[in-house]
Amino acid sequence: MTEIHDEATVCPSCKARKGYGEGGRFGVGYLKARVVFLLLLSVPFILLTLFFGGLYGLLVADADGIIVGLVFAGLSAYTLFHARKDFVDLKEPPKWYR
Secondary structure: OOOOOOOOOEOOOOOOEEEEOHHHOEOHHHHHHHHHHHHHHHHHHHHHHHHHHHHHHHHOOOHHHHHHHHHHHHHHHHHHHHHHHHHHHHHOOOEEEO
């Protein structure tokens, strides 16, 4: 119940930390960089999905190409999901974690 300055990141009495993510470990700058990194990481996965699933798999009629395309589609969906989650976290104010 201590009054804390708005810009403080650590409570002087209970040592709680203000931040984002698991346990408040992340600052706003780190979270923004993580969103950009995950978005940039998903672009090659999407391109590989289109190549293996679309071009190679369908034009050559090879099931292996479609399977590899589905694997890359899963990886791109995974990275986009985490980028979206981090982006939504940035829209909310930071929370206090103890």
